[in-house]
Amino acid sequence: MSGSVAYHSGRVAEDIVAEHYIRRGFKIAHKRWRGAGGEIDLIARDGDALIFIEVKKSRSFARAAERLSPRQIQRIFDTASEFVSGEPNGQLTDMRFDVAMVDGQGRIEILENALGI
Numbered sequence: 673m674s675g676s677v678a679y680h681s682g683r684v685a686e687d688i689v690a691e692h693y694i695r696r697g698f699k700i701a702h703k704r705w706r707g708a709g710g711e712i713d714l715i716a717r718d719g720d721a722l723i724f725i726e727v728k729k730s731r732s733f734a735r736a737a738e739r740l741s742p743r744q745i746q747r748i749f750d751t752a753s754e755f756v757s758g759e760p761n762g763q764l765t766d767m768r769f770d771v772a773m774v775d776g777q778g779r780i781e782i783l784e785n786a787l788g789i
Contacts, residue, residue, distance in 0.1 A: 685729035736773035
């Protein structure tokens, strides 16, 4: 998959996942929020709580899951920490980290609190 095709495929996957969270009653606060150390694909609000969502697109759910490296997980945590510094409760903000996998047919599998800390 060329860089441009992969980029657009990833954007479509993020939009599919965002719609899934909206249908479940969550508000999407940010798409592709960029901090000093990296980017978070989606940030949803559940009342005062935040859900940081990493979207992975691949031919299968298994391949999508394999694409999340320990280094990337650390970047997500660091970027989320930067984001919540601007929230009223700061680092005490209730939050979870979901991984949303999208397969080649556009099906979604959500692993809630997949990166639990």
